Amino acid sequence: MTSQPTLFDMDEPPWEVDDQAEHLVATVIFPSGPAQQFDYAVPDELRPVLQAGARVRVPFGKGNRHLQGYCVQLETRPVGRTRLKFITEVIDQRSLLSPAMLRLTKWIADYYLCDWGTVLEAVLPAGVRSGAGLRPVKLLSLCPEALAKTDRSALPAKQVAVLHALASAGGPMTPTDLARAARCTQAPINALRRKGLIRSVVSRAQRFAVQPPPPELSEPQLELSEDQRRALDAILAALHGRQHRTILIHGVTGSGKTEVYIRVIKEVVRFGRQAIVLVPEISLTPQTVDRFRARFGDVAVLHSHLTDAERHFHWQRIAEGRVPVVVGARSAVFAPTPHLGLIVLDEEHENSFKQESAPRYHAREVALARAKAENVPLVLGSATPSLDSWYRAKSGQYLLVEMPRRVLGRPLPLVGTIDLRCESQTQATRGAISRQLHCAIAEALRDGGQVILLLNRRGYSTHIQCSRCGHSVRCPYCDIALTHHRVEEVALCHYCDYRIATPTACPKCQFTGIRFSGLGTQRLEAELRARFPNVACLRMDTD
Template sequence: MTPRARPQAETLFDLGSAEADEPAEPVRGAFCRVAVQRPIRREFTYRIPDPLEERIRVGCRVAVRFAGRRHVGVVVGLEDECSVPSGRIQPVLDLLGDEPVFDAELLELTHWIADRWGASWGETLGAALPASLKRERGTKKVRRIAAVEGIDPAELAKLSDAAPKRHRLLRFLMELGEPIELRDALRRLNLSESPARTLERQGLVRIESVDADVEEPVSSAAERARPAKLSARQNAAIEHIRARIEAREHRTFLLEGVTGSGKTEVYLRGIEEALARGRSAILLVPEIALTPQTVAWFRSRFGDVCVLHSGLTDAQRLESWKRLKRGEVRVVVGARSAIFAPVADLGIVVVDEEHEPSFKQETTPRYHARDVAVERARRAGAVCVLGSATPSLESWTKAGAGEYKRLSLPERVGGGTEPKVHVVDMRGERGSRGADPLFSRLLVQLLEETIAAGEQAILFLNRRGYVPVLYCPGCKETLRCEHCDVGLTFHRRIERLVCHGCCEEKPVPPACPICSRPGLRFLGMGSERVESVLQKLFPEVRVRRMDSDTMRRRADYEEVLGAFERHEVDVLVGTQMIAKGLDFPRVTLVGIVSADPALHLPDFRSAERTFQLIAQVSGRAGRGERPGRIVVQTRSPEHPAIQLGSKADFTRFAQGESRLRAELGYPPHGRLVRIVFEDESLERVEELADLVGRELGVLAEARGLSILGPAPAPLSLLRGRHRVHLLLKARLDDEGFGDVVRWLADRAATESRVRVKVDVDPVSML
C-alpha cells in the first residue's frame, strides 16, 4: 500500500479555491490569498471587489465562500495577477473590520506554528484570536442560564433516576446560585443543549440573552512588598536578563530555582527592565496557578495589567485584546493562549512553571506554549525566561547543550531552610481492623503538633471524589462506565457514581450489576474522603476542600484562599489546585496523602511528573520564618522519583531519567508523533489504524523512522468512542520528520468518519 497523495488542486475548486488545475494566461487584477479556518493546509486565492480594493490589507479578516458556505478567513497575501481564469475566481464577500488583526510578526509566527505542529494556517490563526473574532459577527449577546428560586428538593430528587442529565445540570445550577453562560455550563458538564431546553420548558431554569459583560472582574488587592535586598544569585540572574534587554538581543534563560528562592521577583525585575525601555511583556503561568493572589501581586506592582484566563467571557476577552492592540496595556499575564497577545515591541516573555503539561494545547493546533514563547521572543529580539524548580527534561537538556543559558537560584530567600521530608512506606501501616489507613501514624502526629502550635497544614491528593473504585468481592470486577474505559468514582456528597471521563452519573446499585451479588465494597481514596476522615480525626479543626467539585466559580476559589490567608481555616485539602501559586507563611506541614497515582500511569513521563509533584507540593511548606515538614506517603518508597524527590535532588534525577530516555529514543533525545483514531465503531477504527499504519510504514522505512502500534490507547473507550493509537519515533536530527508530519496532517484531513488526531511532540499519552 502506498501513501495517499495530497489532494490535487482540481479537487478543491468546489471549496472556493481560485487556483487552476492547468496552465493559463495570468489574469491581472486585485487578488488576495486567504487562510480559512478549516483543516486544509493551504491558502486560497480570491478576487478583491473594486469597493474593497483600497481597504483590504494583509492581516485583515474577510468573509469568503468556501465549500458552499460563508467562512471567516484572514488575508495572508496580496497579488496583482492570478493564473486561474477570471470566471473561476470567487470574490471576497465582505471585509470584517478595516484594521488588520495580525501584524507581520504574528502572521509569521502562526505560520511557523502550523508547520511545526502539522496544523493548517487558518486553524492556527483562529486559535490566536479571541472567540468573537473567529465569527463573522462579534459577540454582543450571550445566553445565560440559572435555576429558578425556590425549587423543592423533592423536584430535584425526582429527576435523579428518570432524567440524570437534567438532574446533573439542575443540581449544578442550584449549587452555583447565580447565572452562568449556557455554553460554559454545558461544556463543564459535557452536555448537549437538550437537557437545558427541557428544564426551561418545565419552568425549572431561566435562559436569557443578555448584553455581554465587558468589565473584567478585579481580584481583591494583595500587596506583595518589594524586597529591600535581593540575594547575590537573584542579582546575578537579573543582570544577565537586563543586559540582553538593553542590547535588544534574544536569549533564552532557564531560571532553575528551588521553591521559595525568589524566581517571581526575578520575573518582576525583568519585566520592569522591559517596561523602562518602552517595551512590552508577556508572562505565561499555568491556568491553575493563575490565582487571585498571583494576579493581585502583579497589579500591585505594575498597575494596569491585562489578565487572560478561562474565566473571562468572550466579550471580556475581546475587550482585553482590543486594549492590547491599541497599546493601552503593555503587560499581559495569562495562561497558554496569552502567548498570542497582540503587544507591540515585545521585550520579555516569561514562562513560569515551564514544565507544566497544561502549556500543551490538546486541540488543533496542538502547539506547546513554551516552545512558541521561545520562538516569538527570538523573532522579536526579546528575552525569554523559562522558570521552574523542576524543569522539563527538554529544557534541562537544551540548557546543558548551551542552547539556553542556565541561571540558578539554589537557596530559599531570607535564609530559610529547606523543609524536612519524611517518606512513609504505607505497606507497613495498618488501620483499624487491619484496613489500610488513609493517614500514617506520623502524619497524624504531625497534624496534631501543627494544629496545637497554631500553624496551618495542606493535604494533597490528586484525585477528587470519595473513593475511585467500587469492587465486587464475588466476581472480582470493578464498576466501570459503559461509555468510557474508566472506573466509576463514588461522590459522597451527592451519593452517586460519577465517570470522570464523560461526567455520566448513576446511583449506587444495591448489588453487583455483573453477578448480582450484594455487598459491593468501596476501595481507594479521593479528596472528599480525605476531608471526611480528617474531620472525624480532628472534630474541632477547621477544614476546607479545594477541587473542581467545590470550586465552581473563581469567586469560590478566592473566598477559600482568603479564609486560609486570614487563618480562618486550619487545614486545606485539595487536588492539583493547591499545588501551585500559593504562598502562606503559616503553612508548616504538607502531607502528600498518596504519591503513587501519577507514578503508575502508562506514560513514559510518569516518573518525571511524580518528582515534580513532590517538589512542587513540598514547596508550599515553610515559606515563612517557621521551618516546614513534608510527609510523602507511598507504596513505592524505593522508586528513584520518590527517593530523589524527597531530597529535592533534581540534578541526579534528571541525569538518571535522561539516560533511560536516551536508551529508548524518547524525548528529549528523540521526536514523537502520536496518531489517535476515534470512532463509535471499533471495526472502523481498527481498519483505518491498520491502513494508515501500513501507509506510514512505507514513508517511515524510507526515512529511517520507527513505528509502534497500532494498539489500543490507554483510554481505549472515551465518551462512547473507541480509541486506537500509533506512535512514530524519530531522531532529533531527522530531516524527513517534517515531511511525514505534513503527510499525516493531510491524511487526517481526508477522513470524514473516523476522527484522526495528529499530536506532534505529545505531552499526554492517555
C-alpha cells in the first residue's frame, strides 16, 4: 500500500537534527567572579585529554575574554538550540581532583555556604597550581617506526649499546642517565637522534630527589595495656568490616593513644592503603614526626612552613600512592590519597582545626564527611573531647572508647583549684600569686626545678577606669577595653593595634584618681621578681 503524497516534506530539517544530536558538555566553575556553573562544548581535539578535575581555559562574556576555571563534570547530552562556546585549552594533562574530592568540595560549598570555586582553590595548594619545583627535562625514547626499517648490524657498537640500554629501561630516560647506562659519551646518542632512531620530548619533572626512607629504629615491641587493647580492637573491627565508623577515644594524657594510632595504621598499610593523621599545628613537632617515621619510614608531612615547591613535591607523591602515611595540620584533610583507608584526628577538641578565612570549615567535620563518603573509619582522640563530639558519642552516633588509666599505672599529676575570693579577703596575700602558689614555687626552686606560669593576658593591667564617673578607656574602632602596657607606657588595643599614651586623668571628667585593674603578663613578671629577687625570670609573649 503506497502512502498518500503530501504537499510538505516530512523529513526533519538539518538544523533540527543537529539540535537533537548529543554533544560532550563540560561544566566549568570559576575560582573567582560569578558563582554559578557554566556549560561549554568540548571540541573533538580536546576530548582525549580533558578529564573532570582538570583546569581549562575558556572564553567568557560578550568580549570572550579568556578565564581559567575547573572542569567539574563531563556529560554527553543534547544541548537543544543552546549555542555553547568551546573550551579553548586544557591546562592540566591529568586530573588534579579525583571524583571523590570533587564531591567533597561540593559538600563543603553547600554545608558552609561558600562558593565552590573558592573551595577548589583552597583544596589545591598554590604550589600545585603553579607547578612549583618543576624544571624542564629532556626525555629520550625509542622511535619504533624508524627502528623497524633500520639494520642494527650496520650501526656502530656504541650506538647499539645505547639502543639496548634505552630499550632495557622500560621508559624514557634523560641524556645523562642514558649515557651513564650505556657507558658512553653524548656523541652516539646525538648521532641516533639525527638518524631519527631516538626522539626527544621536553617535559617538566620535579627538581627534588626522593630521599630514601630512614632505617626503622630498633624500638622494642611495646606491650599494650588493657585499655589500649580494647581501643585497638574496636578500631580494627570497623577496619576489617570495611565500613565507616567514627570512634571517639576518650583517654587521659599519657594513656597511650598515639601507640593505638600507630598499631591501627600498621594494619592499614599492610593492606596497601593510606592513612591521614591530623594533629594541631602546635603538636606537629619533630618528635611527633620522628615517631611516625621510625615506624613507617616514608611519611609525608604537611604544614604551613613548607615552601610551594616542597608542598607540590609531597602532593605529587601522595597522589601517586607512594606515601603510606600523611601527617599534617588541618589542610592535610585534603591530601589526594588514592587508596585512603583511615583518618585519625588527634586532639580533636583543638580550635586550630577551624579555618578562619574563606572558605571557613572545621577539619573534623570535613574529615567526617570524607570518611563517610569513602567508607573508611574515622578515629577521634582527646583527653577533653569537644562538647558536640561528646554528645554524639553519648547519643550513639559515635562509638565511645574510654582509656581512663595511664600506661604502666603511672599516677596523674595533682591539680588544685584555688578560690581567689578567699585569698583576696586576707591581708597576708596581696597580688596575683596566692599563698599555695607561692609555697609551691618556693619548694620547686628549693629542689632545683623550674616553674612555668601560664597567663592568657598580655600587658600590665587589662582595664583602665575612672573611679569617679566610671568611664573606661576603650578602643574607638573595636569597642573593647584598652590594655595598659607599662614598659612602653601606652594603652593598646590587642585587636587593631590602636594605641594612645597612658592616661594620667579621666578623659571624660579629668579626675586624676584613675584606676588600673586586671592582671597581665607584665604585672605577673613584676610580682615574681619582687617575691623571688634572686631567681632568673623570663617573660615569653608576643610583646
